Amino acid sequence: MSEIKVNKISPRTNCGTTTLGDSGDTFTIPAGVTITNSGTASGFGSTGEISWDTTVKTGDFTAASGIGYFVNTGGGAVAVTLPGSPSAGNVVGVSDYNSTAGTNNITINRNSQKINGGTDNLTISKPNSAVQLVYIDATTGWQTVFTGNTADIAKNNLVASGGTETTSGNYKIHTFTGPGTFTVSQISDTEDENVVSYTVIAGGGGGGTMGGGGGGAGGFREFKGPADCYTASPLNGSSPITVTAQGYPITVGAGGAPSAGSNPNVGSTGANGNPSVFSTITSTAGGGGGSRTGSGSTPDYAGNAGGSGGGAGRDSGPPDKGGAGNTPPVSPAQGFKGGYSTSSSASAAGGGGGASAAGANGGPNDSSGPGSNGAAGNGGAGVTTSITGSPVTRAGGGGGGSNNANAPLRGIGGPGGGGPGGMDGSDGGSCSNATDGTVNTGSGGGGGSQKEDASPSSRGGGGGSGVVIIRYKYQ
Numbered sequence: 001m002s003e004i005k006v007n008k009i010s011p012r013t014n015c016g017t018t019t020l021g022d023s024g025d026t027f028t029i030p031a032g033v034t035i036t037n038s039g040t041a042s043g044f045g046s047t048g049e050i051s052w053d054t055t056v057k058t059g060d061f062t063a064a065s066g067i068g069y070f071v072n073t074g075g076g077a078v079a080v081t082l083p084g085s086p087s088a089g090n091v092v093g094v095s096d097y098n099s100t101a102g103t104n105n106i107t108i109n110r111n112s113q114k115i116n117g118g119t120d121n122l123t124i125s126k127p128n129s130a131v132q133l134v135y136i137d138a139t140t141g142w143q144t145v146f147t148g149n150t151a152d153i154a155k156n157n158l159v160a161s162g163g164t165e166t167t168s169g170n171y172k173i174h175t176f177t178g179p180g181t182f183t184v185s186q187i188s189d190t191e192d193e194n195v196v197s198y199t200v201i202a203g204g205g206g207g208g209t210m211g212g213g214g215g216g217a218g219g220f221r222e223f224k225g226p227a228d229c230y231t232a233s234p235l236n237g238s239s240p241i242t243v244t245a246q247g248y249p250i251t252v253g254a255g256g257a258p259s260a261g262s263n264p265n266v267g268s269t270g271a272n273g274n275p276s277v278f279s280t281i282t283s284t285a286g287g288g289g290g291s292r293t294g295s296g297s298t299p300d301y302a303g304n305a306g307g308s309g310g311g312a313g314r315d316s317g318p319p320d321k322g323g324a325g326n327t328p329p330v331s332p333a334q335g336f337k338g339g340y341s342t343s344s345s346a347s348a349a350g351g352g353g354g355a356s357a358a359g360a361n362g363g364p365n366d367s368s369g370p371g372s373n374g375a376a377g378n379g380g381a382g383v384t385t386s387i388t389g390s391p392v393t394r395a396g397g398g399g400g401g402s403n404n405a406n407a408p409l410r411g412i413g414g415p416g417g418g419g420p421g422g423m424d425g426s427d428g429g430s431c432s433n434a435t436d437g438t439v440n441t442g443s444g445g446g447g448g449s450q451k452e453d454a455s456p457s458s459r460g461g462g463g464g465s466g467v468v469i470i471r472y473k474y475q
Contacts (some may be wrong), residue, residue: 116142203273207460219307353381382416
């Protein structure tokens with residue numbers, strides 16, 4: 001074997017071509033040898049390998065074998081023409097440079113040769129896509145051997161719309177304060193991530209009149225999905241909902257109307273709220289608060305049953321006339337009962353039930369207290385959940401209405417938005433109307449005061465409207 005040692009091989013003429021060997025010859029590069037290319041390489045892709053040209057193409061051009069091209073269609077569509085007289089094993093690559101191929105396509109012109117056995121040009125119309133073609137023969141022509149897109153290597157996440165959309169880390173929250181549709185357009189590739197978290201709260205009940213009981217909170221139902229990480233309420237554990245690609249109508253219950261008390265000495269019970277619905281989950285409306293009729297011969301009004309029960313009106317006395325909660329029963333319980341008046345004479349109204357506690361009972365006659373009448377019951381407490389990304393308390397019961405003008409004797413609304421009861425001015429004190437439950441918390445309205453006329457202070461407060469909140473992992 002002969003050996004030639006030189007530092008450089010150049011063509012005979014300037015800018016000429018140097019040929020190494022003849023057809024059929026084999027050049028062997030020993031192990032450990034490094035070949036460095038500082039120019040443009042072509043013809044090395046016969047085995048499917050490509051050298052990528054990092055000079056971005058922005059206009060039409062003809063490709064060379066062995067080269068891959070990055071194509072920028074930001075300024076308009078670009079046509080890439082394949083080599084006109086290809087040989088078997090020639091290879092060309094094309095990649096969308098800046099995610100604009102979906103708007104301005106990249107057309108790969110077949111240049112009289114077939115592509116995948118057909119006579120149509122190839123179009124890249126999906127952003128972030130790339131294709132590699134190898135020429136086989138006249139029958140098949142250029143064959144696509146590799147195609148790729150960023151989306152092809154990324155997991156599909158759940159995608160949905162509807163309501164007011166916010167985010168908390170990797171989670172999206174849809175809050176419905178009125179009717180709407182939760183529309184799922186794409187489900188997640190991870191099964192557990194299609195089991196959404198939710199809080200469904202019905203509208204709270206309205207308060208009763210004339211020493212009326214507080215309205216009960218709307219039913220509170222919650223489920224924390226297996227892929228979620230927020231701090232749920234103690235009522236977490238309702239039935240799971242696995243969503244699919246479809247629309248889910250959402251019902252958000254309005255609060256119950258307050259009792260008006262249109263005639264002197266005659267009261268009436270507050271209206272129940274309205275249910276809220278998401279898929280298979282229905283939260284029951286809060287019960288309306290009861291009322292004192294003002295007539296010993298006419299039975300006093302009891303609180304209504306509901307998600308949480310309404311409190312009974314004043315002077316109702318035993319047996320317990322507070323409205324039942326968790327009606328119909330679900331597990332975990334969606335709410336608690338309303339309080340009642342502990343005696344049949346000079347005894348105050350009960351508070352409405354809340355999501356986590358019963359309404360307090362109204363106190364009996366206490367000669368040491370202001371006006372010698374008992375204090376009205378406070379509304380039952382709501383519950384706190386961080387489903388929206390921060391802790392919020394909702395679904396408190398309404399406070400019972402007072403027997404006289406002294407502020408400590410009216411019931412306080414339960415934490416979570418329950419409305420305080422009303423206060424009259426019959427003992428020379430100030431007069432305050434019952435307060436509505438806070439909107440979109442499902443809280444009960446306060447009971448009206450004892451004032452025996454049609455004045456605003458004797459009327460109950462309206463129940464707060466409900467809310468539906470849905471949360472899931474979106475990235």
